[in-house]
Amino acid sequence: MNKKKEILISIALIAAVLAVLRVLELNIPPTSQWAMLLTVLKKGSIYALVAVSMNLLNGFTGLFSLGQAGFMMIGAYTYGVLTIPVADREMVYMYYDGGIIKFALPAVLGIIAAGLAAALFAFLIGLPVLRLKSDYLAIATLGFAEIMRALFQWDTLGPLTNGSNMIRNYPTFKTILFPFIASGICITLIVLLINSTYGRAFKAIRDDEIAAEAMGINLAHHKRIAFTVSSFFAGISGALLAMFQTNVQAKSFNSAMTYEILLIVVIGGIGSVTGSCISAFLFIACSEWLLRFLDETHKIGDFTVPLMRSGFRKVVFSIIIMVIVLFFRQGIMGTKEFSISGILSRFGGKKKNNKEGGAPLQ
Amino acid sequence: MKENVLKVENVTMQFGGVIAVDNMNIVVNEKEIVSLIGPNGAGKTTAFNVITGVYAPTNGAVYFRGKKIVENYPQGKMKKLYKGENNGIYKSVLSPTPDKITKLGIARTFQNIRLFKSQTVFENILIAEHLRRTSNLFTATFHMNREEEKNMREEADRLLEILELSDVRNEMATSLPYGKQRRLEIARAMATKPSLLLLDEPAAGMNPQETDELTAFIGRIRDDFGLTIFMIEHHMDLVMEISDRIYVLDFGKPIAEGIPEEIQNNPRVIEAYLGGAADE
Structure with missing residues (x-):
């Protein structure tokens, strides 16, 4: 399989997936039960990006960080705060006299600013915390995320962050293609980074820090790069999530959210980009749609099915997680990747796509 | 006149109250193979770690091709604790991270393969x-x-x-x-294009045949790449066959230095290191 042919097939597949998405979007009325599929796809593509960004850190560089929700929040707020139309600011910041920012950026610039803001915070917090190793790094980054969450709800910062009130009325996306294309571009960039000489250095650090350093790899420098880049993309996914949710509130970016992302990474396979993408869609589909029925009371004749009540879904989830951790520690993909040439050579033409988020479309 | 590649000058490494390396002086010249031997726990690997920047020495300096690359003197609580010699002749601190040392042209391998x-x-x-x-x-x-x-x-x-x-x-x-993993580790160190190669027990755990192959391999890379090699080794066959000079360390102190024949016949070395196994 030569490179050119592979690229052509990839482009064709991406176009096909986008076309299918567009057709689905145009033909599923918002009232039908299938409308949930669109929600899952949108949210899944955003979670795929943040999961891949976390995988860059945890899976490829071996830095166990739990700050991802914090960086998403910084991204979401940056996007929201900078893009609310000037005319709407008076209403959104009703308790803070219209806030202190009196301009509005276009959406695309807002997204990039979201990534840059998260990266800046990551760079600064990285200076002290990246000296820590394994669990200690996880605790420090988790603490950082919690502090940021509290800080963003602080009344004194209200003119900027609107305190504990919602940020809303900023531009959102109109079509499902937007999160897919945005996440797709970002994931492609991460994959390119992983396949570059820097990516090799990251993997060396993951495998053996001491040997990596003896090979002339500056540990502090490379860890900082991985942390900052990962946070940049977490910030972008935060902005996309803000667009998806149409409002932002700091309290939703809690540590449970970080664990969700971590779960996606673990289920997909630590060290596999395509694994993270696939499991992001699976996870979102299960939690938002497929397992919802567990939270409802069901009656068969006069018999009420036991256990099925609000919150039971979480129990089932926890059991699934335990089973995965106990018996399938490798996750779906292990450290393997799904490649078009690999699929073609194995099935002789059976197609699946991985570039645009890797959703196995039903 | 051969150029001085590595010069370890009055290096003392003290952990708390324990002196791991005591006032060590070592010189390695261009294209030499120099071995550092000594009983377990004599401080050989610690010496390597000081040269490669893993530890900053408590006192002393290391020179590479005439340029000072590492220097330290007792500070903080070490000021009181320091039991070594030459206190006060070093005044500045120079402690690069290992990657900087590698960039200068000093590569190393590890005792337990990494x-x-x-x-x-x-x-x-x-x-x-x-x-x-x-x-x-x-x-x-x-x-x-x-x-x-x-x-x-x-x-x-x-x-x-x-x-x-x-x-x-x-x-x-x-x-x-x-055996191949060991060789790969040496190859990986070579890939950084060093002029000085530090080998930490390259033959550890090898059978006699693998050791022979390794001996030939080390000799060959020295000749082919014009390398200077400084190594720690326990296999006396290998050390005696390949070394131009040998340093012997015991309890952190260098006790002898010389060509293989001198070391083999040095009574202090036999007592401290070869001991009962003098027939080896």
Whole structure:
């Protein structure tokens, strides 16, 4: 399989997936039960990006960080705060006299600013915390995320962050293609980074820090790069999530959210980009749609099915997680990747796509 | 007159109250193979760690090709605790991280093999090319450094060819037999293009045949690459056969220095190190 042919097939597949998405979007009325599929796809593509960004850190560089929700929040707020139309600011910041920012950026610039803001915070917090190793790094980054969450709800910062009130009325996306294309571009960039000489250095650090350093790899420098880049993309996914949710509130970016992302990474396979993408869609589909029925009371004749009540879904989830951790520690993909040439050579033409988020479309 | 490649000057390494290396002075000249021997716990690996920047010495300095690369003096609570000699002659602190030492041209291997486990033989070698990169994060990510990337791969392949590891190029590093893993670790160190190679027990755990092969291998890379080699080793056959000079360390103190014949007949060495196994 030569490179050119592979690229052509990839482009064709991406176009096909986008076309299918567009057709689905145009033909599923918002009232039908299938409308949930669109929600899952949108949210899944955003979670795929943040999961891949976390995988860059945890899976490829071996830095166990739990700050991802914090960086998403910084991204979401940056996007929201900078893009609310000037005319709407008076209403959104009703308790803070219209806030202190009196301009509005276009959406695309807002997204990039979201990534840059998260990266800046990551760079600064990285200076002290990246000296820590394994669990200690996880605790420090988790603490950082919690502090940021509290800080963003602080009344004194209200003119900027609107305190504990919602940020809303900023531009959102109109079509499902937007999160897919945005996440797709970002994931492609991460994959390119992983396949570059820097990516090799990251993997060396993951495998053996001491040997990596003896090979002339500056540990502090490379860890900082991985942390900052990962946070940049977490910030972008935060902005996309803000667009998806149409409002932002700091309290939703809690540590449970970080664990969700971590779960996606673990289920997909630590060290596999395509694994993270696939499991992001699976996870979102299960939690938002497929397992919802567990939270409802069901009656068969006069018999009420036991256990099925609000919150039971979480129990089932926890059991699934335990089973995965106990018996399938490798996750779906292990450290393997799904490649078009690999699929073609194995099935002789059976197609699946991985570039645009890797959703196995039903 | 041969040039001084490595000079370890009055180096003392004290951990708390324990002196691991006591006022060590070592000189390694251009294209020499020098061995450092001594009983277990004599401080050999600690000496290596001081040279390569893993530890900052408590007192003393290290020179590489006449240039001072490491220097330290007792500070803080060490000021009171310090029990070594030459206190007060060093005044400044110079403690680079190991990657900086590697960039200067000093590469090392480890006593317990430290290969990049999840990667192939080729990838293990390729990582060493990273330190000579001219691309930055952006040019590398957007693959604008194709030429450099190609050169990196070619160079790694060439090294594999020379060191006779081409046949296992695509195997996982950890799937190799023990002897080859050792050889790969040396090859990986060579890929950083050092002029001084530090080998920490390269023959540890090897059978006699593997040790013979390794002896030939070390001799060959010295000649082919014009390297200077400083190594720690326990296999006396290997040490005596290959070394130009030998240093003997006991309880952190250098007790003898000389050519292999002198060391073999030195009564202090026999007592301290060879001991009952003098017939070895």
